Amino acid sequence: MTFSERIRMLLRRGSLAFVARLRRFARSKHGHAVGAALIVLAAVTWLRTENPWIVTELQERTFDAYQRLQPRSYADFPVRIVDIDEASIAAYGQWPWPRTRLAAMTNRLAELGAAATAYAVIFPEPDRTTPAQIAGDLQKADVPDRELTLALLASLPDHDRMFADAMGKTPTILGFAASRSKSEAHPAMKAGLAFVGVKPTDVLVPFSGAVANLPVLEEAAAGVGGINVSSRDRSGVVRRIPMLFSDGERIYPSLAVEALRVAQGQKGIVVRGTGASGEADSGEAALLDVRIGDFKVPLTADGEAWLYFDRDRPERYVSAKDLLDPAKEAEVRPRIEGSIVLVGTSAAGLADARATPLRQIVPGVAVHAQLIEQILSQDFISRPDWANGLEIIVTVLLAVLVAIMLLSFGAQFSLIGGVIALSLAIAGSWFAFSHFRILLDPIYPSLAAITMYIAMERTLRIASDKEKKFVRQAFGQYLAPELLARLENSPKAMQLGGEAREITVMFMDVRGFTPISEALSATELVDFVNTLLAPLSEAIQGELGTIDKYIGDSIMAFWNAPLDIADHPARACRAALRMRDIVKELNEDDAFGFAARGFADAAVRIGVGVNFGVACVGNMGSEKRFNYSAMGDVVNMAARIESATKSFGTDLLISEDVAKAAPGIAALEAGEILLKGKSRPTKLYALAGDETMSATTEFAELSRLHGRLLGALAEGDGAKAAGLLNACRGLAPVALAGLYDRFGDKIDALNVAAPAYAQAVQQAGA
Incomplete structure (x- = not known):
């Protein structure tokens, strides 16, 4: 490709990009407002230039008022x-x-x-x-x-x-x-x-x-x-x-x-x-x-x-x-x-x-x-030949000033600024009359500015209402009401098309869903899912999380998008803990009716995985039909962490990044796992409780003993690990019983492996 061809290609790309940006702006709220402003500006300028009788009448009524205020001496x-x-x-x-x-x-x-x-x-x-x-x-x-x-x-x-x-x-x-x-x-x-x-x-x-x-x-x-x-x-x-x-x-x-x-x-x-x-x-x-x-x-x-x-x-x-x-x-x-x-x-x-x-x-x-x-x-009033030109210029300037203030500072501030500008225009006109007997019309420029304000404010209001309707339709079922209100008031926070954000991602899945679905009719299955997912969704929204989607019996949610949420890793952990309590309450109340039906195992169990990192969030699809979602490695890891809850024997697992980002949460190291696509093992933590539990002396002791247990397992000291395991069981909440059962299995494996290893050493020496 020659140099000139490359230049032409770059220019064509630049022009296409400019046209695309211009089209996006024209479809935006401010684009509609600018369009309304241009129409109003052209109309008021043309009307003032033509100077029909209604404009002249307004001017002369103003000049009459000036004479009444200050008649000839x-x-x-x-x-x-x-x-x-x-x-x-x-x-x-x-x-x-x-x-x-x-x-x-x-x-x-x-x-x-x-x-x-x-x-x-x-x-x-x-x-x-x-x-x-x-x-x-x-x-x-x-x-x-x-x-x-x-x-x-x-x-x-x-x-x-x-x-x-x-x-x-x-x-x-x-x-x-x-x-x-x-x-x-x-x-x-x-x-x-x-x-x-x-x-x-x-x-x-x-x-x-x-x-x-x-x-x-x-x-x-x-x-x-x-x-x-x-x-x-x-x-x-x-x-x-x-x-x-x-x-x-x-x-x-x-x-x-x-x-x-x-x-x-x-x-x-x-x-x-x-x-x-x-x-x-x-x-x-x-x-x-x-x-x-x-x-x-x-x-x-x-x-x-x-x-x-x-x-x-x-x-x-x-x-x-x-x-x-x-x-x-x-x-x-x-x-x-x-x-x-x-x-x-x-x-x-x-x-x-x-x-x-x-x-x-x-x-x-x-x-x-x-x-x-x-x-x-020799006391005359006059209207110089330059008065019309000056009034047209002032009309355009005031209208443009109001438009710029509306676009830059919003309706309330621009209204105050516009009133000040109009007051200055009227004061200037009165000064010209009272000191120099010159007739300058402040009314038409003022009316033009007011017309500009009304037209643009209405256009922006209608566009804002459409944005709010769009936001409510798109996010009403996924966001908490207070978060939805914030998003309606600042729709720019939702940048459709994708943006990189630091988020916390959660996946929730029902354990043993296949046997449950086989035991229920289609109608009963829907009732079961709704009974379970409704309070779990409320727990997520209660911590200002965004529900991305429902996938059968699963929920995907994330925090810190489309709006900034302070301390979002800790919020995600608290939501997971609340979900654990909700499932426990539902089981105790037999809300699903499984005990009444005589199911051998009437308890419903869930697994929750939480991860923290940077993802691409935005509109996935088209402007007419879309799903506001998150994509990236952090999402995939969250799904795999949720799957890992089965092998770790606990219902709530978080990544090491979440544990570091929410240091106040009561979490215990659960071990490492090599996730698919990763070259190094990923350290996971089991959620034990919230900040209140983390601050207790009991959890401090549990955390200390738990650390020693992990050390003993790493050293292969089965006897020491067994003693520490019993001490941890005595302090740990019931929700972590399955985790310590997995540690017990590891200790049993160590105890079995130790005699066999000693016998092999003896045989090798003989």
Whole structure:
């Protein structure tokens, strides 16, 4: 194989291994959670980028809350509202008033020294009370002295002309309403316009028509401005107001802009947009600000201004009734003199009420008045063009942060961390508003993070429930309840596929099972096995052992897998001792019914072998059908140790490794055996009792004598061994009687062999 072929082979193996790991991760609990996180992240990012009305509404409700928490500070700016209120309606009749009264009000404002008068009212039709209008109606009527009346009316002045003449004596601004309905009417151009950067007509959405004033009135007016509020405020709350309007060819200012321009004696305004000197061109045409004499107003990209409201205050208002009352001149003059005066109505039924973010309903004219105050104070709120990008970044970062914390630290800690992060985001947004008047939305990023948390937490919870169900189905019948609960809470401890672990293995088998099975029917045999194995299994699980399998009348169990079990060799020994006691109790109670049936040998006997070492434990089979088991030499040796109990004459045998790993257990050396596949003999120990027995003086003496017995047997001293055997029998528990019987057989063999050996020596000498 060439070098390049070897490299390609290694790369192919690496890619295959990577794909395999990726597939395993995708099927895992965290893989499902990451998948849910990616879906949520894509959805919330797309939704924020598209910015549908629900997202905008959430943002603006947040900005409203900020204004309620910190409204614009009030100062007594020279801005007043002449209010056609209920008292004025009661004094001078229902609206609309004759233009002669409006002319008188305009003249009165000029006498009181108003800097400019702006009517937030449109006069699109002739005054119905003007003499010419009445004369036209009389010509169609059959009334006495009609010609005389018509001649008299012809001699009277026109009311609209009187109003126009009054406007010519003082700087007056009229309003118009831009409309989407197509019409030929267009307001008069009064203000000059200069622009820097992008052309405003390339940005502003043109209106199709307008509700404008009578030409005679507009000719006399010093300014004409739009009175529309923003069409983007669909919820009925006024948050923005257009500062510029376009019919596609010409640019018209708003009423507030015109009022400020006229009050300052300016001829025009200057509009600045992207592409202007010193401004970066973002690639999208947008407006930046408008300058009106000494005042600059920041604009949204489409030429609107955010309204920063103060609470509606009576100090702004002067009743039209008081204005026209000469007796109240001393009270009214200081408030009107040098002020920009806006004329509007707050009377009920005139349909000119607006909702503000401060949860107040104010007359429409008050919105324009507050805008002028805001410009005079130069206290603006703004939403920079980079706000959307920043909010999208924060949305992604918060969502990713929540996902990482959930995967790394779990639901509880990530919830605390997420709450802290969300609190910081909200605090940062509030800081930007309270100190810099910048509108940044913390709600959508917060909701996105919460959505991410819920989606991932639910996914992890469902996956965890599936894992627990899987664990319970797989291990419910093999593990103790407390061990099963631990495994459910930490399923990672069970690594399917195999892992090397240090375990203690136990095999249990029923002695003489074949004769028993031959003496019982199939049903009786099943009852016998269940009666025996049920309490023995409880003894194993009581010491936190894992039951691997039942093999007919046998049990295979192990400790320290799938979870770590402290002191597992000693636990296995205690389980074996408990199994010995259980079998004894069952026999005494004739639980199997063998004595009642008249069996010659009614006692059931078991053999237990225990070994300690490293084995491979894990899923043996497939993911859908498997058996969690252990494999290795330690398992095979445990099975052979159990078989050796027959030849050693005792029911419980443990390996030397178990005896060393559980030094507190009362165990006595039983001898050595050459197990199949081993080149050296294996030393085995007989279980005598638990830690309590091991601590007694009697067992200490037994252990000492037992050691001397083994020494005598090794030396071939049959007489000495016989004496020690009798001493051991007197101290040993009944369960070890069979073991000492085997030692007695060895001593008998020594005694027989000794004379024969002496005779052979004598014959050899002769």
